Amino acid sequence: MSFVTAYGVAAALPMENPTADFSDTPWWVALIKAVGVFVYLLISTLLVIWFERRVIGRMQQRPGPNRNGPFGLLQTLADGMKSMLKEDITPANAEKFIYTLAPLIAATMAFVSFAIIPLGGTVSMFGHETPLQVTDVPIAVLLVLAVASVGVYGIILAGWSSGSTYPLLGGLRSTAQVISYEIAMGLSLVAIFLYSGSMSTSAIVSAQSSLWYILPAFFSFAVYVITMVGETNRLPFDLAEGEGELTGGFHTEYSSMRFAMFFLGEYVNMFTVSALATTLFLGGPQAPPLISAINDNMFGGGWWGLLWFTLKLWVFMFIFVWLRGSLPRVRYDQFMRFGWKFLIPITLAWVVAVAFIRGAQLGFLGDSKLTFAGRELSVATVVIVSIVAVIALAAAWIWDDKRAAKAAAEDEAPPEEIDPFEGGYPVPPLPGQRLAEPGPRISATREPVLSTASTTSATSTFAKEEDHG
Amino acid sequence: MTSTAEAVGFWVLAPIAVIAALGLLFAKKAVHAALGMALVMCILGIFYIMQKADFLGVIQVFVYTGAVMMLFLFVLMLVGVDSSDSVVETIKGQRWASFLLVIGLAGVLFFAIGAAVIDETTVQSGMDKLVATNKETGNVTGLAELIFGQYVWIFEVTSALLITAALGAMVLAHRERLSPRITQAEWAAKRVRDNKNVAGLPAPGVYARHNAVDTPALLPDGTPSDLSVSRVLVARDQVATTDALRDVERHMAREIEEGGSK
Numbered sequence: 169m170s171f172v173t174a175y176g177v178a179a180a181l182p183m184e185n186p187t188a189d190f191s192d193t194p195w196w197v198a199l200i201k202a203v204g205v206f207v208y209l210l211i212s213t214l215l216v217i218w219f220e221r222r223v224i225g226r227m228q229q230r231p232g233p234n235r236n237g238p239f240g241l242l243q244t245l246a247d248g249m250k251s252m253l254k255e256d257i258t259p260a261n262a263e264k265f266i267y268t269l270a271p272l273i274a275a276t277m278a279f280v281s282f283a284i285i286p287l288g289g290t291v292s293m294f295g296h297e298t299p300l301q302v303t304d305v306p307i308a309v310l311l312v313l314a315v316a317s318v319g320v321y322g323i324i325l326a327g328w329s330s331g332s333t334y335p336l337l338g339g340l341r342s343t344a345q346v347i348s349y350e351i352a353m354g355l356s357l358v359a360i361f362l363y364s365g366s367m368s369t370s371a372i373v374s375a376q377s378s379l380w381y382i383l384p385a386f387f388s389f390a391v392y393v394i395t396m397v398g399e400t401n402r403l404p405f406d407l408a409e410g411e412g413e414l415t416g417g418f419h420t421e422y423s424s425m426r427f428a429m430f431f432l433g434e435y436v437n438m439f440t441v442s443a444l445a446t447t448l449f450l451g452g453p454q455a456p457p458l459i460s461a462i463n464d465n466m467f468g469g470g471w472w473g474l475l476w477f478t479l480k481l482w483v484f485m486f487i488f489v490w491l492r493g494s495l496p497r498v499r500y501d502q503f504m505r506f507g508w509k510f511l512i513p514i515t516l517a518w519v520v521a522v523a524f525i526r527g528a529q530l531g532f533l534g535d536s537k538l539t540f541a542g543r544e545l546s547v548a549t550v551v552i553v554s555i556v557a558v559i560a561l562a563a564a565w566i567w568d569d570k571r572a573a574k575a576a577a578e579d580e581a582p583p584e585e586i587d588p589f590e591g592g593y594p595v596p597p598l599p600g601q602r603l604a605e606p607g608p609r610i611s612a613t614r615e616p617v618l619s620t621a622s623t624t625s626a627t628s629t630f631a632k633e634e635d636h637g
Numbered sequence: 638m639t640s641t642a643e644a645v646g647f648w649v650l651a652p653i654a655v656i657a658a659l660g661l662l663f664a665k666k667a668v669h670a671a672l673g674m675a676l677v678m679c680i681l682g683i684f685y686i687m688q689k690a691d692f693l694g695v696i697q698v699f700v701y702t703g704a705v706m707m708l709f710l711f712v713l714m715l716v717g718v719d720s721s722d723s724v725v726e727t728i729k730g731q732r733w734a735s736f737l738l739v740i741g742l743a744g745v746l747f748f749a750i751g752a753a754v755i756d757e758t759t760v761q762s763g764m765d766k767l768v769a770t771n772k773e774t775g776n777v778t779g780l781a782e783l784i785f786g787q788y789v790w791i792f793e794v795t796s797a798l799l800i801t802a803a804l805g806a807m808v809l810a811h812r813e814r815l816s817p818r819i820t821q822a823e824w825a826a827k828r829v830r831d832n833k834n835v836a837g838l839p840a841p842g843v844y845a846r847h848n849a850v851d852t853p854a855l856l857p858d859g860t861p862s863d864l865s866v867s868r869v870l871v872a873r874d875q876v877a878t879t880d881a882l883r884d885v886e887r888h889m890a891r892e893i894e895e896g897g898s899k
Contacts, residue, residue, distance in 0.1 A: 184775035314699040
């Protein structure tokens, strides 16, 4: 295969520039859309806090907030008002300026990324045809990562400027956590870029018109969902504020509105990462497969997109709540080991595999075709996919073998008899285990200690115990 | 030439960048200097985006905020939370050598950039070419073609250099363990073997009102137990007194006695 043909194929790749057309969008329509996104996020935050408390309540067999408004819907509003009226405390040791700056960074940065998320199709707004998306750029997805890494400054600065130990530890943890999980997150997104040939959100969405990327990039999806929980500091990865160890972590010293801003930032961040997952893996505002078949996709595009987008977004929010309701917090070293020693290398291998699959699909590795069951397949694709499958199967097999060997080694039947004092201190027998011949010492301890007759035997017991130790 | 929006953006952001850069030089606390650097890097990224180099701008923000974050960690962990910079020269003649190098760098930058911008029509045609490339090939694809085509050798050599540096840092920082690590189970076994504090040290805190770590536990006779407070707090002289608590306890004991005699 010559280089020229390969280049010809590359030229036929989908363009990396956004497919959304903003040419008919005057600045005031863009402003209206920006305000609309802001309001959408604020209302969603109000709703999701209520939703989270109700769902977790149901999972724990209690009603959850149900007094303010219908079904307790206004509970969050009441909590927000309360938090505004609370005393705003600045610790004496705090670095005043940065202490105030930190929650501002955390809250404002959370809103920025939503600007590039496509919430719907092209709609008519005050006589202008405009996409339901504030803006789009050729590097939109990278922008989300960049903004997220600026947003973490809010947390680390809060931890540092509070002038107290727990917040500092929480801030440090959060830094390490975000740095390590952003690598895995970025790598998992590379597969999407390879499939769509673009980093612009609207181009990625339109590239998914026939197949959502959750299927071809299923592994990236799994890694992304894990890392998005790590990035947003949510259970089971909320080590930066683990109240068991660090009281409240980085926001221990904060109160009133400054605390509420961290709270708001956290929830808006959840929406942002979920929206990105929706856009990259679930086709964004496209109608779900069966519904899109009705009447030539009559429920797709335009304002309908907003409905589908919101529904998909809330699926992820439910997953967030579900995780919080069912999983305990992981240990910090295990969390870091999982990120560095498992997620990053395996995602790297996955990206290489996807690069080969994509190369084969685009004909870089040869043009020969074969017909199978009436469909024409490229030989190179079949070969590469089978190689990847064989490697994955072999790895799984070896891993399973090792695990089985380990389990067998651990599973050795315990000895039938146990001497409860062998290690120096009392150990109860396992189920089915017999106590070793008790000897005189156990009968001796059972006897009343005060009786003069047993004093000598009791002393000898202690002597024996010391021998064992 | 530059559009109005770009000019406004430049004149608003450039002074902030200069102030932040000066802050990096003159800030007393290392954390403030790192913050100034983060701000400079973010504004540089915005400048790149204004110059139609989208990818470069976002990567600038993405990479350098992460890098400054590492600097933060170094400051917090190696220098200490509140420490100011020490101005003692550890390597002799370091200041003069760096001064000479800075002059050299400034000269190179001045003449290289000066040669590039001296002709306005060249700049304009370069800008036009960039806009055309962004539109037809795409910003990222164009950059990729340069990095992995024309300059692939330089790119790979630079990455090898960086990896060598990272490995060198790891080798220098690595330290072999001299003794095996003692696990939690071994500590427990040791406590039993020594028959000392077999159930662990007593926990601090007396009564629900005062369960703070700086409040020593009270022994049955009412005296505070030194074992229950962290030795860090003892060294810092931050241990709370238990006199008031013992008064409360005496009061309660009296009440119990009175209740019993009634």
